[in-house]
Amino acid sequence: MAKKKKALRKTDPSRKIIDLERNTENSDNEFLTTNQGLRINDNQNSLKSGDRGATLLEDFILREKITHFDHERIPERIVHARGSAAHGIFELYESMSKYTKAGFLNDTSRVTPVFVRFSTVAGSRGSSDLARDVRGFSVKFYTEEGNYDLVGNNMPVFFIQDAMKFPDLVHAVKPEPHNEIPQAASAHDTFWDFISLMPESMHMIMWVMSDRAIPRSFRMMEGFGVHTFRFINEQGKSHFVKFHWKPVLGVHSVAWDEAQNISGKDPDFHRRDLWEAIESGQFPQWELGVQLIDEKDEHKFPFDLLDPTKLIPEELVPVRIIGRLTLNRNPDNFFAETEQVAFHPGHLVPGIDFTNDPLLQGRLFSYTDTQLSRLGSPNFHEIPINRPVVDIHNNQRDGHMRQTINKGQTSYEPNTLGGGCPFQAMVKKFGFTSFLERIDAKKIRNRSKSFTDHFGQATMFLNSQSEPERKHLTDALRFELAKVQTVAIRQRMVNLLTQVDKKLADDVASALGLIAGKPEMPMNHSFPADANPKDYQPKKVPPTIESSEALSMANTAKDSIATRKIAILAANGVDDESLASIKTALETKGAMVKVIAPGMGSIKSKSGKMISVDESFLISASVLYDAVFVPAGEKSAAALIEEPDAIHFINEAFKHCKAIGAEGEGTDLIEASEIGLNPNDDIEQGVITNDDNRSKLAKDFINAVAKHRFWERETARKVPA
Numbered sequence: 001m002a003k004k005k006k007a008l009r010k011t012d013p014s015r016k017i018i019d020l021e022r023n024t025e026n027s028d029n030e031f032l033t034t035n036q037g038l039r040i041n042d043n044q045n046s047l048k049s050g051d052r053g054a055t056l057l058e059d060f061i062l063r064e065k066i067t068h069f070d071h072e073r074i075p076e077r078i079v080h081a082r083g084s085a086a087h088g089i090f091e092l093y094e095s096m097s098k099y100t101k102a103g104f105l106n107d108t109s110r111v112t113p114v115f116v117r118f119s120t121v122a123g124s125r126g127s128s129d130l131a132r133d134v135r136g137f138s139v140k141f142y143t144e145e146g147n148y149d150l151v152g153n154n155m156p157v158f159f160i161q162d163a164m165k166f167p168d169l170v171h172a173v174k175p176e177p178h179n180e181i182p183q184a185a186s187a188h189d190t191f192w193d194f195i196s197l198m199p200e201s202m203h204m205i206m207w208v209m210s211d212r213a214i215p216r217s218f219r220m221m222e223g224f225g226v227h228t229f230r231f232i233n234e235q236g237k238s239h240f241v242k243f244h245w246k247p248v249l250g251v252h253s254v255a256w257d258e259a260q261n262i263s264g265k266d267p268d269f270h271r272r273d274l275w276e277a278i279e280s281g282q283f284p285q286w287e288l289g290v291q292l293i294d295e296k297d298e299h300k301f302p303f304d305l306l307d308p309t310k311l312i313p314e315e316l317v318p319v320r321i322i323g324r325l326t327l328n329r330n331p332d333n334f335f336a337e338t339e340q341v342a343f344h345p346g347h348l349v350p351g352i353d354f355t356n357d358p359l360l361q362g363r364l365f366s367y368t369d370t371q372l373s374r375l376g377s378p379n380f381h382e383i384p385i386n387r388p389v390v391d392i393h394n395n396q397r398d399g400h401m402r403q404t405i406n407k408g409q410t411s412y413e414p415n416t417l418g419g420g421c422p423f424q425a426m427v428k429k430f431g432f433t434s435f436l437e438r439i440d441a442k443k444i445r446n447r448s449k450s451f452t453d454h455f456g457q458a459t460m461f462l463n464s465q466s467e468p469e470r471k472h473l474t475d476a477l478r479f480e481l482a483k484v485q486t487v488a489i490r491q492r493m494v495n496l497l498t499q500v501d502k503k504l505a506d507d508v509a510s511a512l513g514l515i516a517g518k519p520e521m522p523m524n525h526s527f528p529a530d531a532n533p534k535d536y537q538p539k540k541v542p543p544t545i546e547s548s549e550a551l552s553m554a555n556t557a558k559d560s561i562a563t564r565k566i567a568i569l570a571a572n573g574v575d576d577e578s579l580a581s582i583k584t585a586l587e588t589k590g591a592m593v594k595v596i597a598p599g600m601g602s603i604k605s606k607s608g609k610m611i612s613v614d615e616s617f618l619i620s621a622s623v624l625y626d627a628v629f630v631p632a633g634e635k636s637a638a639a640l641i642e643e644p645d646a647i648h649f650i651n652e653a654f655k656h657c658k659a660i661g662a663e664g665e666g667t668d669l670i671e672a673s674e675i676g677l678n679p680n681d682d683i684e685q686g687v688i689t690n691d692d693n694r695s696k697l698a699k700d701f702i703n704a705v706a707k708h709r710f711w712e713r714e715t716a717r718k719v720p721a
């Protein structure tokens, strides 16, 4: 019956580009036309009966234009509405054929094109990038065996254990339904009402209250597949697998006060950061890591591998780095690509399979369903960004906005009229086969007994934080619960926190004027009729290890300032040698430097040179930078001292624990700020003013920037800003 087997094609990133180009429009040197290709000779006026007459219904050009405009919005994603994306490639370091037959994880010569979208979860499409929230990290691999989507987050666990609770969780965190307030924020009553009744969320709450929820950049976030998946090899043998993305630049965050300021100064901070890094050729990179667990070890942990509120500490199962993701091209059109891309954890390739994680199982239904209302048609796979790089052959036909012109008489299988095509991949090797998991069980609507530990790993996460990280986490809980209006909800939350850590609960409670008491644990009613109810109540199982190094961002700092944004504050009379030397030193190390002055245009240096200004104080702010430097120049420093925005810039950079550097008279600005110049301020605190040796000054400043932040300043020294 079969006509012939087609050889698999090699993936090549340029193939995806060619595919997208088939649908690309370029208007250079082209006439304006209607959607039917008719040339338009007046795009300024509608057709009227006389100069001052009524507009004619006949004006098909006006009607076509306005009709299109009226329908230019599609429903935004119900969650993860706000995002940003980029094209790139995935390269494999070592073949994983021992564990998986997935081609893109077997063949190290393959370069697999990818499209990656980052997002916040709760906010709507127009909300701020810097909301306290989980970040989505979705990767679409265009492989030779079809599309594989790894739809993950920047945190390795989730709030809930079962898909049944997802709509409740999302309804609780979204703006409250009566007044649609607050936008993109969890700090309100309905969220904490729900959480205070949901002890299984405690581990995830530790993550979202940590600074992981306010990343410095998408490029400085980890990514996680969250659920346990399966790798399946040629022999049909399965290994459990957890996926990790490790950013080459380390994992970094901003301060909460800073995040709130950025939301006003530049709500597109993360989108702009990703866009600019790629445009400037500083391609963001992550390494792909896997934790592999033998089938026989499924039950060797004190938690269930199927429970998405648990992670596997790297001390127990090390992360094996197997490949690299590079984002190297910005989309051409936000709507066509970033908005219309449709991810789905069920887009699989042979060699990767699901587990029975009840959260994952629910997701497998949700993602196709949501595309139907969002993209409006079961043909969403035909949108260029969603098309695989391999051909699609099946008997699905027609539907809203169908693009493919299927040829031939047959659209059913089996058939003889079409030569039996398209035909099944008879040899198992060529097609997808589900893992032969043995299932022999009663049909029940229950939570497994192995899912009842809700606090052990929450405590482990807390124990793993550095001191400043723990302080930020405590402050975040204080902030969020202070915003809650209902005192009973605050009280229930601090009571629940005692199960994670008594001191944490007391610290939060005291800031709220409360005393942390004994929690009334919500009863779990979902257990089999013949079971002992006690076995199913929430409890705390001590984790295998007290703390885990990989859970603290403080351990991920890299000795690099690549892509860091540095502000140089200057005014007329700046010492051009001082400015040029620090700029060159920073740029040589890959930093992005901007000159900020009282006004736009240019400033005249001490030696009379004109130096162009990148930003004036009017549009700039320290929160948009990683560090600040003030070069020498008597007149320049004097002018800056007279500029309240320059003083505020320094104070705020200090408050947010950033590296601050100055040379010569530039130090006068620091002395004039709230910091003053304390003889004890040395490199430890990141205020670098040792100017006897210019190259040493640059070196010390660079080292300070590479440290990311001097968080210990927050408790040692406070300045108003």
Ligand code: HDE
Residues within 6 Å of the ligand: 077, 078, 079, 080, 083, 117, 118, 119, 135, 136, 137, 138, 151, 152, 153, 158, 162, 163, 164, 166, 224, 225, 226, 227, 341, 342, 343, 359, 360, 362, 363, 366, 367, 368, 370, 371
């Ligand atoms: Fe999603 N999720 N989710 N989710 N999710 C969506 O799909 C859903 C969950 C994640 O950049 C939606 O196309 C359910 C976990 C990301 O386009 C929707 C459940 C994780 C993105 C949906 C979960 C995620 C989504 C909305 C619980 C981390 C953005 C628009 C059973 C592993 C994808 C869309 C993008 C998007 C449903 C839980 C990650 C409605 C029902 C856990 C990164 O289908």
